[in-house]
Amino acid sequence: MDSADALRLFELDNNVVPLSTSDEKVYCYDGQLQRDQLDKRPWRTDPRYYRKVEISSIALVKMVMHARSGGDIEVMGLMLGKVVGQTMVVLDAFALPVEGTETRVNAHHESYEYM
Numbered sequence: 001m002d003s004a005d006a007l008r009l010f011e012l013d014n015n016v017v018p019l020s021t022s023d024e025k026v027y028c029y030d031g032q033l034q035r036d037q038l039d040k041r042p043w044r045t046d047p048r049y050y051r052k053v054e055i056s057s058i059a060l061v062k063m064v065m066h067a068r069s070g071g072d073i074e075v076m077g078l079m080l081g082k083v084v085g086q087t088m089v090v091l092d093a094f095a096l097p098v099e100g101t102e103t104r105v106n107a108h109h110e111s112y113e114y115m
Contacts, residue, residue, distance in 0.1 A: 016057065026054075026089055029082070037083055052087040059093040066095040 001009075010016070043049045055063075059079065066075055076098050081090040 014060075026084065027091070034082060037085075050083070050086055050088050053090065054087055055090040056092070059090045062093040062095070066093075069095075 080092045
């Protein structure tokens with residue numbers, strides 16, 4: 001299987017939908033809209049307020065690569081994004097250089113610069 005076939009298979013299996021020009025507005029930041037949504041705090045009255053998560057392709061690839069690099073050990077990372085209505089939008093992801101066991105995670109000084 002060549003890389004083009006693998007990409008098509010990945011897109012079919014994961015329901016990847018390319019963004020249209022009008023959908024690219026998700027990458028534009030509106031500070032007032034974000035402040036309004038955070039000030040309302042709708043998740044306090046409805047713990048299931050967020051119904052959907054949209055993950056960018058690059059964030060998904062970064063998460064999968066990080067998870068696979070961990071092998072049998074636990075991995076940890078951060079997701080960066082915003083909320084739009086009842087949807088959490090994950091725009092990017094970062095792997096954290098931490099050591100984890102079944103009961104605890106030891107975050108070293110290197111990981112503090114990400115948080």
